[in-house]
Amino acid sequence: MSDTVKTDPTGITIEIVYRGIFQKTLAQRICRSVVLAARKRGYTGTAFGRYGDSPERNGVPAKYFAVVAVNDLELEASMAKYEPSVVDIAVAVDDTLVKGVESWAWYGRQPIWKPVHEGGAVLVTSEKTPDEVLAQTDTAERPYLMGIVPGLASFAGLWVFKDDHTDYRVLGALAKIVPQWVRIEDVKTLIQEQTKDGSAVASAQDGYERTQLRQVKVGEGTSGHEVLQFDKPGWTTMRPGVIVDARKPGERNPYYKKYGARTLRPVVNFDTCIKCTMCWLDCPDECFEVTPEGHYEVVYEACIGCGICAQVCPVKDCIVMVDELKFEDNDDKWQMWKTDHDAYNRWFEQKSGVSADPKKVALASSRAENAAPGANPTTAGGED
Amino acid sequence: MALEVREKQPSDVETEQLATGCEAIAEAIRLADVDVMAAYPIRPYDGVMQAAAKLIANGKMDVEYIVADGEHSQFEIVKHACAVGSRVFVGSSGVGWFYAMEAIAVTAGLRLPVVAICGNRALDDPGAFGCEHNDALAVRDLGWLLCWAETAQESLDFALTAWRVGEDKRVSLPVAIGLDGAFLTHSQQIVKIPTQSAVNSFLPKFDLGDRLLHPDNPITIAPQVDQDWLMEIRMQNDQAMRKALEVIAEAHADFKRLFGRGGENPYLDEYMTDDAEVVFIGQGTLSLPMKVAIRKLRKEGHKVGLVRLKWFRPFATADVVKSLSRFKAVGVIDRDYSFGSPYYGGVLYNEIRSAMYSVEKRPTIVGFIAALGGREIEQPMAREMFDKLTAAASGGLKSGDITHWIGVRN
């Protein structure tokens, strides 16, 4: 099987699936560069964000598109569109996005490969192996090419762009799999023109060389993810007066679960918890349930991974934010702690990399300890 | 419909008053047991607010009367009072109406049956107080019902009808009543004030059912929508507006039965049209000088008549077409303008023209822009329009494809 993607000879459509706000600038830069690089050989193109995503929200998956066409006439098929229904390549610039894309209410949870045509490609920026990433991707319904672009998720910031060369590496990776549309020479020339920075050019070459490719066959992936799909009613059954039923007390919104927005999830050490209420109290998304014993457990179907709970918790390592790709399900965990205490603590330690033994932890001297920049990714401006 | 008994009513007999259109509507507010009204001063509509204030101060009616800080707030206040189940009333004129336009648009989107009068006034700039219809006409695409009154009596009658039709569950849309500035807002006429019991038979209680905003009925009203939903919501509004034609006809029949008034047709009045060869059509009080002119022309042997359109929205296309198809020529009198429109015609002109498009043997349609800025329709102007209309009918004037501005100094 080929290590390149076959496309329609008249043009190519690429979507960047990204974390809203954090990666907005990154996604725009990649798409614009695809079009501008293609321009060097006389092609034309368009770049646009999916309007339905705006206004973007921190963490909520969003999409940006780059379309290259051989001429203006062919380009028309991609103009005046909210979003292309079929793409050649989907690029996830955060590997946790392979667990599914849910962008707004009634959207459902869509597999990362959903709009990719048969024989298309899914590129993912990750430090993990293709098999590790595939293990968290929905079972393939069509064969596609998976490519892992080396690197962590780039949280580039809103006002201050932290340049870690992710966009250059992604461009290099694209050049590897669709050289007919993204020529590595054009990419390098463009980057040189824009940045005058040899290391940026080298990063493109790096992406071109080090992107690992893996053909994915039908049936490969995981079937463990929740199916979240909805049929929309029509005007005859929609309540008149633009009215919807309120939520019932104790309910959470079933039409928009939003857990797909997180890249990290909190794990809780119930042994060291001092039941101060702060995590429950300060969660903007009401993601904690109060247990009969007065602990606070995370409802993983609702948690969007903001990290406030970990920050406000006064006990060191009582709440630890962990890479979302380490988890296969959204099951709540307090019951496990209650019925099999040791198994839960082993689970906690294995996921968090931190000891669960209360003797080995102490109250944090100040909240600032948990706020150490190295502990969590920050946007630019988080510290000096 | 159950008879409502209220304490301390005046004796339940029909009375007569010498009242302006605004004052007549104040009586309608009293009879309808309006719950909340919001006032803001602008001429010429606010006579209704002044009259209502007097009624409240003298204990004649119990209405929550709020003086707002501007027209936008005014219309927002009653919209929200309506959502919690209040029967409401509001109004404005000219640029004040436009200041409220955001609230006006969303009220229709929300399907809330606010009843408003528009005391028709020319739009600024320059400032002018005289009668023009463009203010009220601005709602024509939004989902508001819109009608024009001819007399103070009809003003009161339309107000009662407005609550009846707007609040009907099959419609549930806001209703605007055009009252020509000065001619109707400020001129006193003999008005029959109906009895409370008759009004109670005509006007049921306002009941939002499961759309009521109240802690016993947990709902969210108007969440943000996107491209997947809005068209379906608009469809619902379209269907409601279509239904409104039927509901207006029902209300008209009921009104006639209870009060003995309302004319033959719910949507339009015909005057001397039986054997007419040419007719004029227009809205509001311009009908009065036109009827005077028509009687004079008839004495001279001319076969001419008048159709007065009562309801502009919903536009009773079938009824209008059926009526106007009988004539050789139709002169549309617009007390409004629509700069740059097809044939530079007024708003009503292009609506009539469009409505008549599918008729096999179409009458010649001529557009007249007349009586803007509060100018009267004087008899010589009516005569001029007649001459132009008949010339068009006999082919002497180039078809309908010219709009004539009447009575303008060069």
Place this chain on the structure above:
Amino acid sequence: MAVETHGTGTLPQIKGVKDVPYDELFVSGHRTCQGCESALVMRHMVKASGPRTIVLGSTGCMYVANTTYYTTPWVVPWMHTQLGASGSAALGTAAGLKVLMRKGKIKDEKINVIAFCGDGGGADMGIGAISATLTHKDYNSLILLYDNESYANTDIQLSSQTPYGAVTTFSPSGSAKRLMHTRWKKNMPGMMAAGHPESRYIAAGCAAYAVDLMNKIRKALELGGPTFVHTLDPCPKGWDYHPQYSQELGHLAVETGIWPLYEVIDGVCNLTGPTRQIAEGRKKRKPVYEYLKRQGRFAHFADEDVEHFQATVDKMWTEWLIPGVIPFTVAQKDQTLLRIEKRPLHEETKPA
């Protein structure tokens, strides 16, 4: 887990975090940013008010992000209103309920009416309508202004509540102009307090002090008449910081003295929380730099910008008639005349 139900009558003051009611009347599943403090304010707002509440939400993040048709995160009845209409929505709803109860058309009972607005909709476009409503002492309502210091929903544009020098899409920092926005934040809660003596309750709060905020909301609803609460909400998207620091930034805003916490109850001004401690001299104000440096929207600040910011906050604390509340100074000669004993606040009110 048992869900407690509220009584419909009084809303007693919450003694501490353990007394915070469990009822969630604004639930998970809304499209707000990670770390959105305005969403937390919404949650606390209706937690404090209980289920016998009608909420009117004006256009903004708390409308567009929270409610997406054909669903909702609200348990209590909720209705949209226009950007500048929160005051009118409160007034119309309260007046409608009042008259319907008086006429016996609906049951006579206490129903909380809360209309919320953002800083753009409240302090800019809708300030006239809010002001009008605060003069109508016969109608009970709470207007809650959630202030994330920008028109956030339209992707961050400056409002009258945006701090001096902050970057927004209408005030980017460029080579020709380092600062495009040089207007100081308008004193909204102070203005509402000073201008509407018939409003029984005006307050400034912050979700970083959740119990204080909930108690302010309850007090407003208990006292009745038209009331106003203004919260400062750190916003990861607009202020450009990692969402996990939202609570911390709320604390810093208050501890630097930039955002004083207070309430005015029946004309009596009362400072609360760390603001009180600062005024009493028990706590030193932290330098504003500790707050500014954490946010990308100030990353372009030069030393002189920080100094100006600090100096203005200092002035607020050392020269204003009531620090953070009333910005008048009084000439020496008038201090006796006006019965104002103008002593400097404790030395410690200068930043540490």
